[in-house]
Amino acid sequence: MEMTCVSVREILPAYVRDGDGSLSVRRHVSRCAECRTDLSHYEDLLGKLSSMEAATAEVPFALRSSLFDIPSRLGRIETVRSHVTDNRRAYLSGAAVLAAGAVGAALWKSRKPATA
Amino acid sequence: MELVDRCKAGDEAAWKELVEATHREVYTLCLRILRDPDDAAEATQDAYLKAWRALKGFRGDAMFTTWLYRVASNTAISKHRSRKRRRTHESGAGDELLGQIAAGGSTESSAGARLEVQDLERALAVLPDHYRSAVVLRDVYGLSIEEIAGQLKISQTAAKVRVHRGRKKLKDMLYPASTGEEV
Numbered sequence: 001m002e003m004t005c006v007s008v009r010e011i012l013p014a015y016v017r018d019g020d021g022s023l024s025v026r027r028h029v030s031r032c033a034e035c036r037t038d039l040s041h042y043e044d045l046l047g048k049l050s051s052m053e054a055a056t057a058e059v060p061f062a063l064r065s066s067l068f069d070i071p072s073r074l075g076r077i078e079t080v081r082s083h084v085t086d087n088r089r090a091y092l093s094g095a096a097v098l099a100a101g102a103v104g105a106a107l108w109k110s111r112k113p114a115t116a
Numbered sequence: 117m118e119l120v121d122r123c124k125a126g127d128e129a130a131w132k133e134l135v136e137a138t139h140r141e142v143y144t145l146c147l148r149i150l151r152d153p154d155d156a157a158e159a160t161q162d163a164y165l166k167a168w169r170a171l172k173g174f175r176g177d178a179m180f181t182t183w184l185y186r187v188a189s190n191t192a193i194s195k196h197r198s199r200k201r202r203r204t205h206e207s208g209a210g211d212e213l214l215g216q217i218a219a220g221g222s223t224e225s226s227a228g229a230r231l232e233v234q235d236l237e238r239a240l241a242v243l244p245d246h247y248r249s250a251v252v253l254r255d256v257y258g259l260s261i262e263e264i265a266g267q268l269k270i271s272q273t274a275a276k277v278r279v280h281r282g283r284k285k286l287k288d289m290l291y292p293a294s295t296g297e298e299v
Binding site: 041042044045046049053056057059060063066070071072074 | 126128131132135136139140141143144147153157160161164165168169232233236237251255256257258276279280281283286287290291
């Protein structure tokens with residue numbers, strides 16, 4: 001059954017690249033000048049869209065240098081992280097001593113009789 | 117030794133070369149999805165951070181730029197999603213910047229072709245977000261429907277519909293007189 005222009009134009013956006021509905025659409029387009037024009041517009045549009053990959057916007061000045069800096073920045077973070085990991089026991093002991101000190105101080109303060 | 121292999125080995129000079137060769141494309145991709153220069157710069161930064169961390173796992177079975185585009189589009193889309201959740205305002209600054217792309221002299225094409233890229237950027241800018249992301253990823257950067265569905269967290273059918281409707285809307289905007297008599 002011959003497709004109508006309405007149904008062909010519904011399919012054209014997919015047909016133009018992925019070939020959806022190939023045979024029946026191709027048959028209709030070969031006989032219909034209007035749909036052929038429509039198809040050529042889609043082909044033109046897709047051609048231009050794919051050429052846009054090469055067209056680039058102006059990059060903010062600071063961005064480029066901060067991208068360059070990524071390996072050394074991550075390297076510094078990694079150094080700090082491995083230092084903390086390697087000395088985890090010492091840091092945890094220090095934190096425990098501080099916490100115990102704070103608790104002791106709070107207890108001492110709460111037991112101290114109020115002066116008149 | 118290839119540039120990517122040198123980067124994998126921790127060569128910072130090679131990394132600079134790689135960034136120099138790709139950062140304009142990656143930033144523009146993020147800008148096309150996010151339409152805000154600050155968000156695009158942030159997404160570009162995050163994308164390269166991810167890329168540097170994941171470089172050791174890059175096996176070279178895809179082109180490096182294709183792989184980088186996937187990382188960048190994924191990052192930009194995640195950012196776009198969280199930005200939408202925060203319901204912040206839509207900035208027009210990115211549209212202006214994209215509108216200037218051709219005038220910036222980044223393309224080697226003729227003056228006529230430059231104008232066309234500008235027209236397309238403007239048309240893309242007014243396309244609803246969900247159509248724009250799908251069309252940009254499919255038709256500008258060549259991602260498959262499956263990849264687009266994965267990145268946008270939608271079904272493949274929905275991704276296909278978005279690309280389809282986006283193309284149709286763009287065509288109607290750019291070729292307004294292309295409706296004729298129907299058989």
